[in-house]
Amino acid sequence: MRVLVTGGAGFIGSHLVDRLIARGDQVCVLDHLSTGRIENVRQYVDHPRFTLVKDSILNADVVNRLVESCDLVFHLAAAVGVWHIVENPLAAISVNVEGTENVLRAAFRFWRKVVIASSSEVYGKSTKAPLGEDDDRVLGPTTISRWSYSSAKAIDEHFAYAYAARGLPVAILRFFNVYGPRIHENGYGTVVARFIHQALNGRPLTVHGDGRQTRCFCHVEDTVRGILLASEVEAAEGQVFNIGNDVEITMHDLALLIKRLSGSSSEVRFVAYQDYYGQRFEDTPRRVPDLRKAARILGYRPEIGLETGLARTIEWCRQHRFVEGPEARLGVEP
Ligand SMILES: NC(=O)c1ccc[n+]([C@@H]2O[C@H](COP(=O)([O-])OP(=O)(O)OC[C@H]3O[C@@H](n4cnc5c(N)ncnc54)[C@H](O)[C@@H]3O)[C@@H](O)[C@H]2O)c1
Numbered sequence: 001m002r003v004l005v006t007g008g009a010g011f012i013g014s015h016l017v018d019r020l021i022a023r024g025d026q027v028c029v030l031d032h033l034s035t036g037r038i039e040n041v042r043q044y045v046d047h048p049r050f051t052l053v054k055d056s057i058l059n060a061d062v063v064n065r066l067v068e069s070c071d072l073v074f075h076l077a078a079a080v081g082v083w084h085i086v087e088n089p090l091a092a093i094s095v096n097v098e099g100t101e102n103v104l105r106a107a108f109r110f111w112r113k114v115v116i117a118s119s120s121e122v123y124g125k126s127t128k129a130p131l132g133e134d135d136d137r138v139l140g141p142t143t144i145s146r147w148s149y150s151s152a153k154a155i156d157e158h159f160a161y162a163y164a165a166r167g168l169p170v171a172i173l174r175f176f177n178v179y180g181p182r183i184h185e186n187g188y189g190t191v192v193a194r195f196i197h198q199a200l201n202g203r204p205l206t207v208h209g210d211g212r213q214t215r216c217f218c219h220v221e222d223t224v225r226g227i228l229l230a231s232e233v234e235a236a237e238g239q240v241f242n243i244g245n246d247v248e249i250t251m252h253d254l255a256l257l258i259k260r261l262s263g264s265s266s267e268v269r270f271v272a273y274q275d276y277y278g279q280r281f282e283d284t285p286r287r288v289p290d291l292r293k294a295a296r297i298l299g300y301r302p303e304i305g306l307e308t309g310l311a312r313t314i315e316w317c318r319q320h321r322f323v324e325g326p327e328a329r330l331g332v333e334p
Helices: 011-022 038-044 060-068 082-087 089-110 146-165 191-200 220-232 251-262 273-277 292-298 306-320
Strands: 002-006 026-030 050-053 072-075 113-119 170-175 205-208 214-216 240-243 248-250 268-271
Touching: 002 011, 011 026, 011 038, 011 220, 026 060, 038 050, 060 089, 072 089, 072 220, 082 089, 082 146, 089 113, 089 146, 113 146, 113 220, 146 170, 170 220, 191 205, 191 251, 191 306, 205 251, 214 251, 220 240, 220 292, 240 292, 248 251, 251 268, 251 306
Parallel strands: 002 026, 002 072, 026 050, 072 113, 113 170, 170 240, 205 268
Antiparallel strands: 214 248
16 A cells, blocks of 8 residues: 555654554655654665655645555644644644645545544543543633644544545544653653653653643554554544543652652652743643544554553653754655
């Protein structure tokens, strides 16, 4: 198969590329390397079945050309990370709405199956647990920029349904807090990366608020299995699925677990949200995915437990230390 992965140099995208290359696919990555890293795909630079196109999903001509020359599209490129969204809402909105529209329009034009990455952020601050795909979204006011990401991803979903209604084979996946090797501190759901970085560098592990807010963390290999299943199962077309792990942990317990697993002597310190994000920030107290639909239709179930997954992630971080190498020069296609 010839597969296009937008955002394929990113955290989740590069793990997907690993699986696609391993199964014998011809893989093209479209990524302009904003939060993505060349290190994530460096092992394929000279691979005969791998191409990296360093360009933006906002470039409709490039998107058209690449979609036309593939059989299947995984659309993962996005401006991600609550911090980024809060810092630069304009870029985030245009990449996440216009970019996705470009990809879907091209997929429709050339009639290619597409799997698109949405997010648990779509649910906003809903306190319902677990969150099912048909549950209401609960958002704060538009004056709080973090909600722009949730709204952009929801618009992406609406675009996808609209194209699905016209027959386009498209599946939508809402990822819940993904972690694993290649995690990065500037990315989405940075808390795991931040705690590990702090623990490995002997700094205090900074827990926001009272630390009683919970999240459910999904190892990236489980996420990628969900992505592949969505591309293979015909009944997934026109549907949205939660992809995650439904085991809940408080941020305080997560900090203690990472401290233990990394053998760190760092203290755990509580900090006010405002000190990190500024005055106008809202957090969500809980976010638990209801995985029944993904299990029933995709046959998806997470397999990697948090301790095992965190131990592997800490090991990777220990080896890489989050120290960025000098930007590599690559013979990338213009
Ligand atoms: N990691 C998570 O916990 C999580 C949770 C929910 C949803 N998601 C979604 O999963 C997808 C992948 O996220 P990730 O965690 O791997 O983040 P990531 O930042 O590592 O990957 C995103 C990739 O998109 C690329 N990109 C950004 N803007 C682009 C543009 N205009 N043109 C081309 N490439 C561009 C980045 O360089 C990066 O490689 C995103 O759509 C994100 O919204 C991730």
